[in-house]
Amino acid sequence: MEELLSTATIGRTHGVEGFLKVYSLSGEYAHLKKLKSAVAVSPDGKEKLLSVSQVRSQGEMFLMQFSGYETPEKARVLSGSVLKVRREDARKLKKGEYYIADLYGLSVIYNGEKVGVVKDVSEGAQAMLLQVEREGKIYLVPNISVFVSRPDFQKGEIELLMGDLLEL
Secondary structure, eight states, rough: OSSEEEEEEEEEEEETTTTEEEEESOOOOHHHOOSSSSEEEOOOOOOEEEEEEEEEEEEEEEEEEEOOOOOHHHHGGTTTEEEEEEEESOOOOTTOOOOGGGGGOOOEETTTEEEEEEEEEEEOSEEEEEEEEEETTTEEEETTTTTTTBBBBTTTEEEEEEEGTTTT
16 A cells, blocks of 8 residues: 555645645545645656645635745746645545555456456546556556446455456
8 A cells, every 4th residue: 555645736836925726636625734744746756745834725726835935936846746645644535435546556356366457547537447457468447336346455456347358
């Protein structure tokens, strides 16, 4: 399980004090209001540990300011980054929910046999798509109950219900 979870994206600067627009990946913001620190991962993969100075809402916007980035010029370098937080600081899960990050590495089982591994998850038009690696190839499997079972995190697996999706 990943210790840091992607929880938001950082947008453009707002105002003259280095505030940045922040967009929650879950659509909920309560957990972001309580943050003291986070890691920003830039599009090129570089990580920066951030200390949260201030958080405020302004109309529909959610704004954050980070220590050391109190001007628009300094804060601008964080734009486009993904904000990652410790698991205990992420949005609390409701019954039956799980973090997308927990799907990575699950064994894909079909008719009792391991046929692949979940390598990544991407956004699809109607559902998240599991990127399943099988014999060096990547297959996209919709994360919908018609195609896969609910993940069993105790066993570390998810059952494929339609073998055709992996050309079985």
